[in-house]
Amino acid sequence: MSDLTTVAMTDYLVALLVLIGASFMLIGSWGLVKLPDFFTRLHAPTKASTLGIGATLIGSLIWFSVQQGSVHIHELVISIFLFLTAPVSAYMMGKAALHRHRPMITGTKNVKLAEKAARREGLKKPD
Amino acid sequence: MKRIFPMPIHSLMLTLVWLLLNGWSYGQLFLGLFLGLMIPIVAYPYVRGHTSVKKPLAMLVYLLLLLWDIVVANVDVARRILMPNKHLKPGWIAYPLSLQEDFPATVLASSISLTPGTVSVEFAEDMSCLYIHVLHLDNETSLKAFIAKRYEQPLKEIFGC
Amino acid sequence: MLNNLVGLAVLVAAFMVGVAMLFCLWRLIQGPDITDRVLALDTLYINSIALIILLGLYHGSALYYEGALLIAMLGFVSTAALAKYLLRGDIIE
Numbered sequence: 001m002s003d004l005t006t007v008a009m010t011d012y013l014v015a016l017l018v019l020i021g022a023s024f025m026l027i028g029s030w031g032l033v034k035l036p037d038f039f040t041r042l043h044a045p046t047k048a049s050t051l052g053i054g055a056t057l058i059g060s061l062i063w064f065s066v067q068q069g070s071v072h073i074h075e076l077v078i079s080i081f082l083f084l085t086a087p088v089s090a091y092m093m094g095k096a097a098l099h100r101h102r103p104m105i106t107g108t109k110n111v112k113l114a115e116k117a118a119r120r121e122g123l124k125k126p127d
Numbered sequence: 128m129k130r131i132f133p134m135p136i137h138s139l140m141l142t143l144v145w146l147l148l149n150g151w152s153y154g155q156l157f158l159g160l161f162l163g164l165m166i167p168i169v170a171y172p173y174v175r176g177h178t179s180v181k182k183p184l185a186m187l188v189y190l191l192l193l194l195w196d197i198v199v200a201n202v203d204v205a206r207r208i209l210m211p212n213k214h215l216k217p218g219w220i221a222y223p224l225s226l227q228e229d230f231p232a233t234v235l236a237s238s239i240s241l242t243p244g245t246v247s248v249e250f251a252e253d254m255s256c257l258y259i260h261v262l263h264l265d266n267e268t269s270l271k272a273f274i275a276k277r278y279e280q281p282l283k284e285i286f287g288c
Numbered sequence: 289m290l291n292n293l294v295g296l297a298v299l300v301a302a303f304m305v306g307v308a309m310l311f312c313l314w315r316l317i318q319g320p321d322i323t324d325r326v327l328a329l330d331t332l333y334i335n336s337i338a339l340i341i342l343l344g345l346y347h348g349s350a351l352y353y354e355g356a357l358l359i360a361m362l363g364f365v366s367t368a369a370l371a372k373y374l375l376r377g378d379i380i381e
Contacts, residue, residue, distance in 0.1 A: 024201060024205065027205045027208055027209065028205075028208075030208060030209075031204075031208035034208065034212070035208070035212070035215075036212050036215070037217075039217065039246075039248075039260045040215065040217050040262060042246050042260065043204055043244060043246060043260075043262045044204070044208055046240065046246065047197075047200055047201055047204045047241075050197070050201075050241070051197060051198065051201040073147050074147065074148065076147070077144065077147055077148060083197075083241070084237075086240070086241065087236065087237035087238075087239075087240035087241055087246075087247075088237070090240050090246050091236065091237075091240060091246075091247060091248065094246055094247075094248035094249070094260065095248055095249055098248055098249055098258075104217070105217070108217050108218055108219070109216065109217070109218030109219065109264050109267075113219040113220070113221050113258060116221075116258075
């Protein structure tokens with residue numbers, strides 16, 4: 001801890017980042033409850049949660065870096081990992097739901113495209 | 128040379144991640160270098176034939192752009208979640224894919240999933256198009272043009288295909 | 289140890305993440321289909337990572353990251369395995 005003003009600055013910054021992260025996570029989970037069908041729900045957690053986690057992790061990265069006086073990059077590994085895996089798990093869950101023919105809310109545009117995509121062959125195990 | 132360092136960039140990355148996870152010391156550096164050398168030798172036969180990055184600098188610019196778009200995406204999606212459901216106009220689009228190699232197509236699909244209100248759900252069997260679910264579909268053609276200009280074009284340059 | 293401002297922010301954030309986890313739990317119980325439950329589990333593990341990081345901040349200990357990293361990896365693998373099971377009725381072929 002070197003300078004009083006920098007400490008106060010990082011305090012505000014860390015508090016802000018942590019709160020932003022938590023509110024994004026809250027909104028994402030609220031979307032999970034509120035949105036009408038599976039495919040719209042798929043958007044909520046995969047997006048809001050990655051930024052929520054990202055902001056929280058950057059907050060704690062700054063906090064520990066200032067506290068210990070050295071750069072503390074562990075947290076960055078977790079965020080990078082989550083940013084890499086979030087689209088993959090979203091893709092896999094979306095694909096599973098598509099081939100299980102989950103219903104979509106009325107008013108969804110181009111439902112025919114989804115039906116066409118769901119007819120894709122080669123998913124069943126070869127006997 | 129090729130037999131000792133089959134994937135030099137991967138070796139460097141592995142060593143770097145090892146040091147990030149375990150903190151800096153000469154012992155850890157040695158162990159990280161050892162793992163960075165050995166893992167590519169074991170893994171190389173399985174990943175042979177992947178498209179490689181031709182322009183690393185352009186890749187960095189692309190990643191920064193993507194990071195910015197992710198922030199914008201999050202604010203946008205958060206706003207849509209907080210609005211009542213009746214304003215929501217979800218829809219599907221089939222994005223015509225001109226990237227044919229596996230790895231660039233995967234990067235494109237991941238980018239689309241991470242950015243404003245779109246999730247890529249399925250590839251067509253012949254890789255001719257990518258089916259995308261859009262949380263709020265206003266203008267199909269402009270969205271396709273946006274994806275092509277902002278993501279697919281830079282990726283083509285980065286991977287040189 | 290934490291000072292007042294950051295300590296308060298971390299407590300409020302932990303409360304918000306807790307509420308978020310309750311939302312996920314509701315979706316996990318409610319269903320209606322198993323894909324929704326997998327999605328709820330996925331969100332639940334991401335929220336729990338955030339909770340562990342906040343706990344680490346609160347106690348001023350950097351040791352909790354190992355736990356967060358483990359949850360991140362296991363969570364992704366289990367989501368992928370569950371989705372693949374739903375898709376093909378099998379995980380390892």
